[in-house]
Structure formats: C-alpha cells, structure tokens
Amino acid sequence: MPTRNRTRASASPLFVPRKTDRRTARAARDQFAAARDQARHAARPQARRAESGVAPELRATYPVAGRPGPFSARGGRLKLPSHRMTTATASGAYPFLAEGGLGAQGIYIGRDVHAEAAFTYDPFALYGRLDGFTNPNILLAGIIGMGKSALAKSLAVRAVAFGYRIYVPCDPKGEWTVVAQELGGQTIALGPGLPGRLNPLDAPARPHGASEEDWANEVRKRRLLLLGSLAKTVLRRDLHPMEHTALDVALDQTVAHAAARGTPPLLGDVAHVLGSPERLDSALGEPSGRLGHAAEDLAHALRRLVHGDLAGMFDAPSTVAFDPSTPMLSIDLSRLGGAGDDTALVLAMTCASAWMESALADPTGGRRWVIYDEAWRVMRHVALLERMQSQWKLSRGLGIANLMVIHRLSDLLTAGDAGSRGRALAEGLLTDCSTRIIYRQEADQLGSAAALLGLTGVETRAVSALTKGRGLWKVAGRSFITQHLLHPRELELFDTDARMHA
Structure with a gap:
C-alpha cells in the first residue's frame, strides 16, 4: 500500500573510527549530542506565536462572539438562584432608586419627577400613618411667578371634593373671591365704603356638651385675647399689668350693659369705657384714679378701630352671618394695606380670625383647611x-390643617432680632409644620433656606434649579420633587397674570 511521505528527525548511533585521536572522538560526541537535541525538538508540535503588543493577562478569555457551547447564556438558558434582601440593603446597594411616594390615598397633586408616578397628599390621611408626621400644618414658600398661589388654590379646590371645608381669614389681594364663588362658598369684603360689617365680639354658638357657665368663661377669655392683640398691634409693645386690668374691667362693664339692653357688645363701647376714668375707677373701687390714667393709651389704641382708618368695619353689629356649612369662606381685605402700612390689614385680619374661631372651635365642624395667603405681611406683628401659634398648636385637637404661604424663608427672620419674642414665634410656626413645600428660591436666599430647613447639598442645588410649578416637598423628613399639574379650568380660574396678558 502506498504510504504518505512523513518527515522524521532521528540521530544515528555514534560511530567513531578506530585509531582516531582524542580530539576527533570528542568532536564526534558533540555532534551526536547536537543531532539528538535537534531530533527531540523537531518531534514536538510547533507552539502558537504570541500576539504582539498584548500582555498575556489582558488577552480575552473567550472570542468576541461569546463563550461557545451550552454555557454561553444565549437562548434564555441562563438559570441563576434567586436572591432576597431587605429594602434597607437594596437602597445601599442601589442608591439611585426613587422614593416610593406617600401612597395613593389623598389629594392628587401632580407627578413625582424622579419616580415618574402620580403624587398625592392629604395631611389628615398621613397623620398617624407616616412616621414623623406629627401635625397637619404646611409651609409653602416660593418666589413670585413660580406657581405657589396656584398650588394653594388647587389644594383648596380639590380638598372640597374630599369633604373638607376651606377658610381664608385674610385675602389681601382679593384672589380667592372667584375661587369661593366657583365652589359655592361665601366671601366677605371689608374695607372703607363697603357694606360688610363684622363684630369681633360676637359670641359664637355654644358647642354641644358645654355648660352655659363654662362657655361664658370661654367667650370672655377669647374676647380678652382679642382686645389684647388689637391693643398690642397698635401700640407695638406688650401691655402693662394695669392695662390688662383696665381691659378686664372695661369688657365686663360693656358686656353687662349690652346684656341689659339686649344687644351684642361692641368695640366702640369698650373704647368708650376705657376713655372714662371715672367708670373704670368706680367699677374697680379704686378712688385714686390710677387705673383711669393707665388706660389712656388703650383708649386711644382702640379708638382707631372706631374712628380711625378702620371705622365702619368692626364698630357695628355684624351684617353677615357665619355659615359653618359653606364649603369655603374667605375674607377679602384687598381694600386695606395698599399704602405700605400693614397695621390696618393686621387689625382686620385679627378681628376676622376671632370672628371665624367660632367655627374652628366647633367639634362637629369636621376637618378644615385654614389658609394664610401672603403671610409674610403679618410676620412683623407679634400679637x-x-x-397663629395658638392655632398651630391646637391644630390636631381642632381638626384643622394650617397652610402658611410666604415668598422667602428669610421672611420668617423679619419677625424680630435673634432671641426676640417675634423671631421665636416665627421659627416656632416653622417647627410645627411637618410639611414644607419649597418652590424656587433666589441664589442669595439659598443659604438661609438651607439653614432653616436643614436642606442637604443636593436639595439646595435642586431648589435653585426648580422650574415653574415644580417644588421640593419635604414631608416628615422624606423628600420629593413634584411637578404640579393643573386642569385647564383651574388654569383659567387661578390665573394671576391676567392683567399682564391683557
């Protein structure tokens, strides 16, 4: 059979002719050793040449097409064992997961930017369910034109659908009137030349279960607090002990005479008694006349509400009745405070708040929202x-959610110097807000905002870059970037730039 030619390498046995010298024999042995080594290497397969320029440890284990064979993980044949972990571990391993939201129960706000999901919020639903959510009060801050007013109005309109009632004790720009009308609510406009009258000394209806004696003491306490707040606002100082005594005596005298006549007590009657030293001294049994002298400043302070720039609004019996069943009630004070002096606005707001407290104190009144729009205008008035602090503290017992709307976080610092009573009260209102909604802030305000709210560096940078309608929501320590979405009808109803487009 024919055979293939195959190259073989071999070495013949060593042959050394006889009678050769030692030198020739050594050379023959060396040639044999070289031939034997050559034959041994020739029998081995030729090694693959290494790739030039690539270190051995950097060479690819498998070709570009992937690992060949049944273990290539192609065709859906890859099977790995399941692995379980807690959410705390997962958040550490995957730190860029989005916040899960506050749940589906509540008022629809808009879209959670990071989670790409719907965002809902309801302070009454969150209370007792969310850790760290200790009160239903809300702070809303943002520069002009970023949509904070639209958010406040949207919350009010959508809250009515959940059975909540809305109270706006101070509407300094008259923007809530059209909202109240659309909801079938009530608006009371106060100001020079307007027919509206509110008697802040009106006695609210006695709640169910309260005795007449206990309720009479409660009404007297509220009236004294109101008179003290009005006096301190006008005098811009705290009252002296004898001034408090004069208010007590004047109020008791006024209530007694009004009861005898069958009419409600009026602020004008209290101011008249304070301006009559003889009546004060005789009522207290003070023959020296010191009480009448101490009440001179009080008499002039309350006179402003009777004969000054607030004449005709709070010195007569009420011409409107408070309907606690109305879905929304707003007090329009747009005729006041336009000349740069907010004192008249604050006095009117104090009287209106006292007038509305009758509904807030009713335990059967249901859950309500109280919205303080443009609250920055009242930060300088301690009374x-x-x-407001009393209402913030009693929010859970009264079943109310207070919403305070300001422009900048630094507005809270205008309440007074560091360590003052006003500054402490303003910072206390912020502390008692479990929900803080921050719209865009100017660059020079980021420092104070971060210090007051405890913002992180990421949150501070986010606040500086927020667009219209987008805000940072901090709810009980949890943070969300939420885009507020409005219905076309809401856009038309809440438009505060109508005059700019006209």
Whole structure:
C-alpha cells in the first residue's frame, strides 16, 4: 500500500573510527549530542506565536462572539438562584432608586419627577400613618411667578371634593373671591365704603356638651385675647399689668350693659369705657384714679378701630352671618394695606380670625383647611403671630390643617432680632409644620433656606434649579420633587397674570 511521505528527525548511533585521536572522538560526541537535541525538538508540535503588543493577562478569555457551547447564556438558558434582601440593603446597594411616594390615598397633586408616578397628599390621611408626621400644618414658600398661589388654590379646590371645608381669614389681594364663588362658598369684603360689617365680639354658638357657665368663661377669655392683640398691634409693645386690668374691667362693664339692653357688645363701647376714668375707677373701687390714667393709651389704641382708618368695619353689629356649612369662606381685605402700612390689614385680619374661631372651635365642624395667603405681611406683628401659634398648636385637637404661604424663608427672620419674642414665634410656626413645600428660591436666599430647613447639598442645588410649578416637598423628613399639574379650568380660574396678558 502506498504510504504518505512523513518527515522524521532521528540521530544515528555514534560511530567513531578506530585509531582516531582524542580530539576527533570528542568532536564526534558533540555532534551526536547536537543531532539528538535537534531530533527531540523537531518531534514536538510547533507552539502558537504570541500576539504582539498584548500582555498575556489582558488577552480575552473567550472570542468576541461569546463563550461557545451550552454555557454561553444565549437562548434564555441562563438559570441563576434567586436572591432576597431587605429594602434597607437594596437602597445601599442601589442608591439611585426613587422614593416610593406617600401612597395613593389623598389629594392628587401632580407627578413625582424622579419616580415618574402620580403624587398625592392629604395631611389628615398621613397623620398617624407616616412616621414623623406629627401635625397637619404646611409651609409653602416660593418666589413670585413660580406657581405657589396656584398650588394653594388647587389644594383648596380639590380638598372640597374630599369633604373638607376651606377658610381664608385674610385675602389681601382679593384672589380667592372667584375661587369661593366657583365652589359655592361665601366671601366677605371689608374695607372703607363697603357694606360688610363684622363684630369681633360676637359670641359664637355654644358647642354641644358645654355648660352655659363654662362657655361664658370661654367667650370672655377669647374676647380678652382679642382686645389684647388689637391693643398690642397698635401700640407695638406688650401691655402693662394695669392695662390688662383696665381691659378686664372695661369688657365686663360693656358686656353687662349690652346684656341689659339686649344687644351684642361692641368695640366702640369698650373704647368708650376705657376713655372714662371715672367708670373704670368706680367699677374697680379704686378712688385714686390710677387705673383711669393707665388706660389712656388703650383708649386711644382702640379708638382707631372706631374712628380711625378702620371705622365702619368692626364698630357695628355684624351684617353677615357665619355659615359653618359653606364649603369655603374667605375674607377679602384687598381694600386695606395698599399704602405700605400693614397695621390696618393686621387689625382686620385679627378681628376676622376671632370672628371665624367660632367655627374652628366647633367639634362637629369636621376637618378644615385654614389658609394664610401672603403671610409674610403679618410676620412683623407679634400679637397676630401669637394667635397663629395658638392655632398651630391646637391644630390636631381642632381638626384643622394650617397652610402658611410666604415668598422667602428669610421672611420668617423679619419677625424680630435673634432671641426676640417675634423671631421665636416665627421659627416656632416653622417647627410645627411637618410639611414644607419649597418652590424656587433666589441664589442669595439659598443659604438661609438651607439653614432653616436643614436642606442637604443636593436639595439646595435642586431648589435653585426648580422650574415653574415644580417644588421640593419635604414631608416628615422624606423628600420629593413634584411637578404640579393643573386642569385647564383651574388654569383659567387661578390665573394671576391676567392683567399682564391683557
């Protein structure tokens, strides 16, 4: 059979002719050793040449097409064992997961930017369910034109659908009137030349279960607090002990005479008694006349509400009745405070707040929202801050959610110097807000905003870059970037730039 030619390498046995010298024999042995080594290497397969320029440890284990064979993980044949972990571990391993939201129960706000999901919020639904959510009060801050007013109005309109009632004790720009009308609510406009009258000394209806004696004491306490707030606002100082005594005596005298006549007590009657030293001294049994002298400043302070720039609004019996069943009630004070002096606005707001407290104190009144729009205008008045603080502290017992709307976080610092009573009250209102909604802030305001709210560096940078309608929501320590979405009808109803487009 024919055979293939195959190259073989071999070495013949060593042959050394006889009678050769030692030198020739050594050379023959060396040639044999070289031939033997050559034959051994020739029998081995030729090694693959290494790739030039690539270190051995950097060479690819498998070709570009992937690992060949059944273990290539192609065709859906890859099977790995399942792995379980807690959410705390997952958040550490995957730190860029979005916040899960506050749940589906509540008022629809818009879209969670990071989670790409719907965002809902309801302070009454979150209370007792969310850790760290200790109160239903809300702070809303943002520069002009970023949509904070639209958010406040949208919350009010959508809250009515959930059975909540809305109270706006101070509407300094008259923007809530059209909203109240659309909801079938009530608006009371106060100001020079307007027919509206509110008697802040009206006695609210006695709640169910309260005795007449206890309720009479409660009404007297509220009236004294109101008179003290009005006096401190006008005098711009705290009252002296004898001035408090004069208010007590004047109020008791006024209520007694009004009861005898069958009419409600009026602020004008209290101011008249304070301006009559003889009546004060005789009522207290003070023959020296010191009480009448101490009440001179009080008499002039309350006179402003009777004969000054607020004459005709709070010195007569009420011409409107408070309907606690109305879905929305707003007090339009747009005729006041236009000359740069907010004192008249604050006085009117104090009287209106006292007038509305009858509904807030009713335990059967249901859950309500109280919205303080343009609250920055009242930050410099300690008396009103004290009334607001009382309402903030009692929000859970009263079943109300207070919403305070300001422009900048630094507005809270205008309440007074560091360590003052006003500054402490303003910062206390912020502390008692479990929800903080921050719209865009100017660059020079980021420092104060971060210090007051405890913002992180990422949150601070986010606040500086927020667009219209987008805000940072901090709810009980959790943060969300939410885009507020409006219905076309809401856009038309909440448009505050109508005059700019006309």
